[in-house]
Amino acid sequence: xxxxxxxxxxxLEPELIRRYVAGAVGPELAASAEAHxxxxxxxxxxxxxxxxxxxxxxxxxxxVDRVDAPRPSLVERALVRLGVSEAxxxxxxxxxxxxxxxxxxxxxxxxxxxxxxxxxERWLRMFLVAAPLAPLAGVAVAFTSGxxxxxxxxxxxxxxxxxxxxxxxxxxxxxxVPVALAAGLALxxxxxxxxxWLLPAAGLTSAALALTGRLRPVLAVGVIAVGxxxxxxxxxxxxxxxAFGGGAQLGWLGLAVGGVLWLTAGRHTVMMRLGRNS
Amino acid sequence: MTAVRVVGVTKAFGRTRALESVDFEADRGVTGLLGPNxxxxxxxxRMIATVLAPDEGRLWLLGHDPARARERTEIRHRLGYLPQxxxxxxxxxxxxxxxxxxxxxxxxxxxxxxxxxxxVLALTGLKSVSGKRIRALSGGMRRRVGLAQALLGDPELLVxxxxxxxxxPEQRLRFREMVSQAGEGRTVVLSSHQTExxxxxxxxxxxxxxxxxxxxxxxxxxxxxxxxxxxxxxxRAATALAAWRTGDGTYRNVGQPPDGAxxxxxxxxxxxxxxxxxxxxxxxx
Numbered sequence: 142x143x144x145x146x147x148x149x150x151x152x153l154e155p156e157l158i159r160r161y162v163a164g165a166v167g168p169e170l171a172a173s174a175e176a177h178x179x180x181x182x183x184x185x186x187x188x189x190x191x192x193x194x195x196x197x198x199x200x201x202x203x204x205v206d207r208v209d210a211p212r213p214s215l216v217e218r219a220l221v222r223l224g225v226s227e228a229x230x231x232x233x234x235x236x237x238x239x240x241x242x243x244x245x246x247x248x249x250x251x252x253x254x255x256x257x258x259x260x261x262e263r264w265l266r267m268f269l270v271a272a273p274l275a276p277l278a279g280v281a282v283a284f285t286s287g288x289x290x291x292x293x294x295x296x297x298x299x300x301x302x303x304x305x306x307x308x309x310x311x312x313x314x315x316x317x318v319p320v321a322l323a324a325g326l327a328l329x330x331x332x333x334x335x336x337x338w339l340l341p342a343a344g345l346t347s348a349a350l351a352l353t354g355r356l357r358p359v360l361a362v363g364v365i366a367v368g369x370x371x372x373x374x375x376x377x378x379x380x381x382x383x384a385f386g387g388g389a390q391l392g393w394l395g396l397a398v399g400g401v402l403w404l405t406a407g408r409h410t411v412m413m414r415l416g417r418n419s
Numbered sequence: 420m421t422a423v424r425v426v427g428v429t430k431a432f433g434r435t436r437a438l439e440s441v442d443f444e445a446d447r448g449v450t451g452l453l454g455p456n457x458x459x460x461x462x463x464x465r466m467i468a469t470v471l472a473p474d475e476g477r478l479w480l481l482g483h484d485p486a487r488a489r490e491r492t493e494i495r496h497r498l499g500y501l502p503q504x505x506x507x508x509x510x511x512x513x514x515x516x517x518x519x520x521x522x523x524x525x526x527x528x529x530x531x532x533x534x535x536x537x538x539v540l541a542l543t544g545l546k547s548v549s550g551k552r553i554r555a556l557s558g559g560m561r562r563r564v565g566l567a568q569a570l571l572g573d574p575e576l577l578v579x580x581x582x583x584x585x586x587x588p589e590q591r592l593r594f595r596e597m598v599s600q601a602g603e604g605r606t607v608v609l610s611s612h613q614t615e616x617x618x619x620x621x622x623x624x625x626x627x628x629x630x631x632x633x634x635x636x637x638x639x640x641x642x643x644x645x646x647x648x649x650x651x652x653x654x655r656a657a658t659a660l661a662a663w664r665t666g667d668g669t670y671r672n673v674g675q676p677p678d679g680a681x682x683x684x685x686x687x688x689x690x691x692x693x694x695x696x697x698x699x700x701x702x703x704x
Contacts, residue, residue: 206530209537211514211550227529228522235508235519290506291520294568296470297578298523299495305523 153177153184162191232305233312237289243282247275247317251324258328265330266377269385270370272321273342277349277362277369279313284358303404306353310346318342337385344393345369347400354404420482422446422576422606423467428476430462437462439630440476449602451621452610455695459630460610461503461580467608468500468578481576494576496525499569503580503610505561509554513545513564516553520568535571543567543597559590566597577601579609583616595619614688628695638687645685645693650676661692 153161153174160166161174178184212218213227220230237243251272258265283289284306295305318339325335345365352361373384383389425443429436438459452460465471466478469485481497483490507516517536526532540546543563553561562582569577582598583591599620601607611617617624618638626634626641634641651669655662660674673689676682 203530206533210533211512213515214510228527231515231519231522235511290508292506293470293502294500294505294520295523297468297495297498297500298520299492299525300523 151177152181153187155187158184158188158191162188229308232308235291236283236309236312243279244316244320247279248320248324251275251321255324255327258330263378265328265334266380266382267374268325268328269334269338269382270373270377272325272338273345273369274366275321276314276317276342276346277366279317280310280346280349281359281362283309283313306350306358307404310350314346337390340390340393340397341369341384344396344400347397351400351403421479422481423450423608424479425463425466426477428463428466428473428478430459430466430471430473436630438473441627441630441632443625443632443635445606445608445623447604447606448622449598449607449609449620450623450625451617452608452625452627453612453614453617453691454610454627455612458627460612460627463627464578464580464608464610465502467576468498468502469494470500496572497575499571499574499577501565501569501577501579501582503584505565505568507553507561507564510552512550512552513540513556513567514549516564517568517571521571524571526572539567539570542570542600544593559586559594562586562590562594563597566594566601570601573605575605577605577607579607581610581612583611583613591616614686614691618687626691626694633694641690641694642685642687643690645673645690647682648676648693649673649685649689650680650682652680656680660696 157166157170157174161171166174178188213221213230214234217227217230217234220233221227225233254264254268254271258268284292289295321338321342322335325338326332328334349358349361349365352364355361356364376383421444423443423445425441428438428441428443430438441459441463443463452463454460462471466473466485467480469480469491472486478485480494483494485491485494508519511519514536517539518532521532521536526535537546537549540549543566545560545563545567548556548560553564556564562585566579566582569579579598583594586594595616598607598609602620609616609620621638624634624636624638624641625632634644650656650672651665652672653669655664655670656672656674656677658675658677659672662670662672662674665671671683671689672680673685673692
């Protein structure tokens with residue numbers, strides 16, 4: 142409780158009050174002025190006439206909001222600390238792919254592929270076919286109606302489909318790529334094997350996103366994934382790793398960049414087909 | 420300008436024709452779509468909510484054409500939608516979930532968005548549970564969360580698909596009160612297969628059956644259609660389209676009455692039964 146005392150002997154100078162309100166006094170002088178203000182009604186009244194009431198109301202409403210709004214989840218707080226806006230952090234937290242069961246499934250499949258690769262060189266090569274499918278599948282899962290409980294509500298909102306697609310895809314890549322990389326590091330071959338699928342994965346994901354202007358995400362991913370498996374499996378089983386060679390890597394990089402450029406150029410005209418017929 | 424205008428809309432899913440050349444209009448106030456399960460109500464409401472496009476025919480919503488991308492976005496800014504099976508992120512709290520939908524509704528400023536979330540939670544009586552996880556709520560409370568998110572941004576058009584489905588009688592009454600309040604000053608289109616809901620809430624009704632509009636008008640006009648076609652008897656009448664034993668032991672018969680029958684005042688349910696046929700009786704039972 143504040144105790145009012147007789148401060149008639151000394152009051153803050155008008156010039157000091159003006160500078161204090163403008164935030165132009167040093168921390169020691171400010172602390173001293175605040176100690177006096179706590180106890181002196183006359184100086185508080187003098188100070189009040191200098192304060193912008195609109196600004197004070199805004200600050201107070203902000204304080205109330207921060208105290209009253211529920212504390213965001215651990216994931217959201219971590220994302221905000223990394224510089225992500227709190228609105229985007231909430232959208233990421235709602236991405237179906239980032240739930241435990243799906244992450245467990247993808248980790249399980251890649252762990253199995255890594256273990257199998259220890260026993261046979263053909264399995265080792267097949268890991269390269271499987272690894273890019275992890276982020277691709279993650280993107281599809283992020284937009285599957287059965288897994289996104291609020292899909293129907295989301296479809297009726299004006300939030301830009303492309304932005305939502307990119308936010309969720311980034312979140313999926315941020316989680317699935319490290320898992321696939323870790324599995325790759327457990328492979329018996331040379332270390333570069335663990336990373337050689339990264340650019341193909343980026344190219345395939347980018348192509349799937351670009352196709353989302355024409356097909357639903359699940360279908361777009363399906364087309365790309367089936368195409369990838371159908372083309373690479375026979376050659377890689379014969380021991381040809383051309384899809385991962387130096388020239389091919391440049392091609393994958395070009396596809397990744399091209400897909401992103403195409404999406405960016407068409408962001409105002411291309412509607413993402415995030416739902417059936419929508 | 421009519422808020423919702425649907426002209427000659429047809430929609431098929433595979434070989435099933437969900438809607439067949441349907442015309443429909445709704446303006447300020449609560450308009451109800453009445454019809455048995457599978458009649459096509461949800462298909463029509465999903466089109467009005469801009470999440471489904473028709474195979475044929477056109478829609479104008481709030482003066483805009485949802486077939487055009489930019490106009491569709493404009494409609495979505497002014498639309499609230501409660502789907503029949505509204506899903507929730509069950510790990511979110513009530514506040515977090517409604518805030519999530521507010522973000523999708525492009526409310527970017529954090530503080531004004533939070534103020535709006537608090538406003539709709541207060542409107543739907545959810546203020547005291549705003550910090551509770553959705554998985555801990557009862558079905559009735561979850562339905563309220565669904566209504567709360569639909570009311571975000573004070574939309575001009577509110578689309579509610581079976582808003583009272585799965586609620587117990589008391590919850591239904593409370594929900595009706597909320598929908599009735601929400602209907603003041605805006606256009607509400609809701610669907611139901613419960614005639615009591617429609618009778619209690621709607622100023623206009625469209626009866627849909629087997630993908631076609633069978634009636635459009637006021638509840639009084641629908642009831643009028645059953646005048647002289649409902650009677651009570653000690654027996655189930657052979658000529659009745661539908662008949663059931665009431666609490667006082669007599670049979671309420673709906674159909675073509677015999678001469679000298681003891682006619683009674685029809686209800687909305689009687690008129691609805693006459694319209695869609697006795698086969699739907701078991702749906703209502």
